[in-house]
Amino acid sequence: MLALLAAGSLSLSAPDLPRLPPLTRPAQITYVDRSGAVIGVRGGRYAPPVDLAKLPAYVPAAFVSIEDRRFYEHSGFDPVGMARAVVADLSAGKSQGASTITQQLARNLYLSADQTIERKATELMYAVQLERTYTKKQILGLYLSRVYFGEGAYGLEAASQRYFNKPASRLTVREAAMLAGILKSPTHYDPADQPENSAERTKLVLDAMVETGAISPAERAKALSQTPRVWPTAPSAPAQYFVDWLDGQTRAVVGPVKQDLVVETTLDLPAEIAAGDAARKTAERFANQGVEQAAVVTLDGAGRVRAMVGGVDYGHSPYNRAVNAHRQAGSSWKPFVYLTAMEAGGTPDMIVVDEPVTINGWSPRNFEPEFMGQVTLEQALAHSINTVAARLADQVGRDNVAATAHRLGISSTLNTDPAMALGTNLVTPLEMAQAYGAFGNGGYRVAAYGIERIRTSGGQLLFQHRASSPVQAIQNPPLGEMQQMMRTVMKIGTGTHAMVPGYDLAGKTGTTSDYKDAWFCGYTGGLSTVVWVGRDNNTSMRGITGAMAPSEIWRGYMAQALKRLPNGPIPPGPPAPLPVAPTPVAAPSEPTDAAPQPTAGAPT
Numbered sequence: 001m002l003a004l005l006a007a008g009s010l011s012l013s014a015p016d017l018p019r020l021p022p023l024t025r026p027a028q029i030t031y032v033d034r035s036g037a038v039i040g041v042r043g044g045r046y047a048p049p050v051d052l053a054k055l056p057a058y059v060p061a062a063f064v065s066i067e068d069r070r071f072y073e074h075s076g077f078d079p080v081g082m083a084r085a086v087v088a089d090l091s092a093g094k095s096q097g098a099s100t101i102t103q104q105l106a107r108n109l110y111l112s113a114d115q116t117i118e119r120k121a122t123e124l125m126y127a128v129q130l131e132r133t134y135t136k137k138q139i140l141g142l143y144l145s146r147v148y149f150g151e152g153a154y155g156l157e158a159a160s161q162r163y164f165n166k167p168a169s170r171l172t173v174r175e176a177a178m179l180a181g182i183l184k185s186p187t188h189y190d191p192a193d194q195p196e197n198s199a200e201r202t203k204l205v206l207d208a209m210v211e212t213g214a215i216s217p218a219e220r221a222k223a224l225s226q227t228p229r230v231w232p233t234a235p236s237a238p239a240q241y242f243v244d245w246l247d248g249q250t251r252a253v254v255g256p257v258k259q260d261l262v263v264e265t266t267l268d269l270p271a272e273i274a275a276g277d278a279a280r281k282t283a284e285r286f287a288n289q290g291v292e293q294a295a296v297v298t299l300d301g302a303g304r305v306r307a308m309v310g311g312v313d314y315g316h317s318p319y320n321r322a323v324n325a326h327r328q329a330g331s332s333w334k335p336f337v338y339l340t341a342m343e344a345g346g347t348p349d350m351i352v353v354d355e356p357v358t359i360n361g362w363s364p365r366n367f368e369p370e371f372m373g374q375v376t377l378e379q380a381l382a383h384s385i386n387t388v389a390a391r392l393a394d395q396v397g398r399d400n401v402a403a404t405a406h407r408l409g410i411s412s413t414l415n416t417d418p419a420m421a422l423g424t425n426l427v428t429p430l431e432m433a434q435a436y437g438a439f440g441n442g443g444y445r446v447a448a449y450g451i452e453r454i455r456t457s458g459g460q461l462l463f464q465h466r467a468s469s470p471v472q473a474i475q476n477p478p479l480g481e482m483q484q485m486m487r488t489v490m491k492i493g494t495g496t497h498a499m500v501p502g503y504d505l506a507g508k509t510g511t512t513s514d515y516k517d518a519w520f521c522g523y524t525g526g527l528s529t530v531v532w533v534g535r536d537n538n539t540s541m542r543g544i545t546g547a548m549a550p551s552e553i554w555r556g557y558m559a560q561a562l563k564r565l566p567n568g569p570i571p572p573g574p575p576a577p578l579p580v581a582p583t584p585v586a587a588p589s590e591p592t593d594a595a596p597q598p599t600a601g602a603p604t
Contacts, residue, residue: 004308010192020129021110029250029261033269034304034452038235039163040243043257047155048457049141050168058139058173059156061214064178066205068101069212072136076102078404100130102127105143110272123479150186151234163191164228165235174223176395177205178230182434184453191230232589235269238276241320242267244487253454253463260457266304266450275307278557283312283533287329288547290515290541294533294553297433297448298561301441301526302467305450306565307557308430319536326426326540327534330546331384331494331517331555332510333423335482336405338381338389340396343404348485349396357387364390365513367545378485381491386422393421396599409434409446409472423510426486432521439482443474443573453559472587476576483570490522498522500559504569507554509546516540520550522558525568529558 004165026044033039036041040452052060064071070078099107106126111119149159157178160168171179181201182189188301191198206223208214208278215223251262279294298307310320319325338346354372356363364386372385380388393401398416405414405425410432416423429450437446447468450563454463474482485505490497498515498520507522521530531550 002344011532018125018129020126020133025111025258027260027558029247029263030259030457031246031263031265031584032472033239033265033267033272034539035269036264037269038157038167038274039239039267039269039398041249042243043159045154047140047145047157048260050062050144050156052137054169056169056176057169057177058209058214058219059168060144060211062173062176062205062209063183063465064101064142065139065208065212066359067104067183070392073100076129076131077124078098085279091190099123100127101143102130102139103342105139105146108143108146115211120426131501134414141149147183148186149182151192160281161236162234163230165231172223172226172228173209173219173556174202174206174226177202177209177223178228179206183546192232195230210506230502235273237314238279238309239267239269239272240314240318241306241322242272242305243305244318245308245310245323248282249451250454253451256395261462262455262457263438263451264299264455266306266452268306268561268565269300271307271557271565272309275557275559276604278553279531280312282553282556283550284540285552286533286544289535289549290535290539291544291549292535293317293321294530294531294549295325295429296529296553296557297322297429298527298529298565299433299437299446300439301444301528303434303437303448305448307529307561308450321536322429324428326428327517327530327532328512328517329423329425329427329432330510330512330517330519331386331389331423331507332530332546333387333405333425333427334384334421334437335486335508336382336410337393337396337421338377338485339474340404341377341392342366343475344396344400346377348376348481350377351375352377352380352388352392354380354385354387357391359390359394359568362390362418364419364422367443367511371522372490378488381485381508382488384494390418390421394418405435407445408438411458423512427515429530429532433528434521436470436507436521436523436530438473438488439479439526440528441469441481441526442471442571443476445471445473446528474573476573479573480576483572494545494547495520495522495551497547498554498558500555500562501561503567506570509547510603511547514540515542515544518544518546518550520546520554522554523570524562525556525570527562527565527567528562529554531557589590 001226025046028041028043030038030042094179098566101122107125110126111123144156145194146155148154151162153159153162158169160166160171165174178191178198188194188200189198206220210217210220234555273279275296283291283294296309300306310322311317351374353374398420402414402416410427412427434446434448452465455461483506487506490499490505495507498580503524505524507521515536519532531553533549
């Protein structure tokens, strides 16, 4: 009744209404994947007003039908609707909303949600002024860009992406009705968490659409027969680690953001979703063995980040382990040792001896208790023999091994203690993906990047990535020899569980001696992927090796990624230079003695 009195008073004094406060909307940065799909938005909460001309007519009609069916007839408030609400209140003994779309917009733009007479009167005044200032299409477009749909989604476009992984322009009749039904109570009618409530509410919306002539009874029946796919979590959720990584870079390039921007990235959203699913599901499967977190990074041969998963659940923990977590590399470090040996004149078929060895008082242990005796370097890498790697690094020089790792893309500070041969250095998955990328792109150094272009929403180009001149990081024959040995790892060695049939793959497992970290790092032609699993508190998992959870993630994800991301046979790299007289790598069988050091190792 008070609302009706306020409306009557308003109609008498309408010519003296105050001016509307200015409309403000902080600028947004929209990040899109390599195909143009939205993967994230940073900056302001609200998108620009929805362009109704780009939507099927039934989409805005769904909202008008259920929220304010007299929208196109009233001048901001609806006395008929208010009277109907008063009657319903008196008969039902509870409050029934009667706010028009314009009133809801006025409240959203300028007011709080306080239930007071003063606020309601101001809302009515602002609603009338909105109707005087803007067209119905403009009001509806502004409304649809600001209403809350739950799950952190403000506006129609964000809601369409969140629940259906598609732009609003592609919504079906039923999907439009589902979204319109959410507004009454985003928690109660959430299609992901409350599917039964959502279905009941959707039916009411479809009935209202028939009553208002927005759709026919036949279209309603067709919509009810459909079962849209509702994503239980936002499909782009894993990509938020990547968007966070880029957001600081974007702002460093453009400075203060004063207008809406679009950042075109290197990410492939379907590959990202596959990587996120594989990481989450595998971590859950191995949770009883202490696996808590996982990270995945995929780079193409030019350094474009195609997938980056920084953890199993961004909503629970946005910390990006792919970029920021420095963890021991374990035996995934050994290719740097072997490459240094190949560059010093070693060959895959060189005979070495797996036997007890002591270096400066440190005696590495193998994962298996028995020693294999004489083996080739290729066999030693395939079976991840620690004694051979430790002695090899000692012979070629650990400083040289560190230099090799840095040359390939490892940027972290490295120690050169004897145990560094077995991966005691702390590195990130992103660094390892860069380094392994050089093995799979013909030997060129890889520098990861994620931004292709930055432009305004109107199309003005602000930034364009420029590729630097290629730098040869690995020459032949060492490159070809390492490719051969790392293929063997996956064919008959510790990497067999990561194998995807039908592709030219190479890689290496990694496990620390205390089971705190487990890795699988692998590549094919023009594509490298690194997987890490572990725990944030750096405590041990229970027997998890690189051949287990990391290999399972790698295989499950890459089986999908290889079908859509450009790749091919591993390229052999540049022609080998004319031979020079190398100094062969020795393979002494006698251990060396020195001052004791703590025991460390990295099985498999």
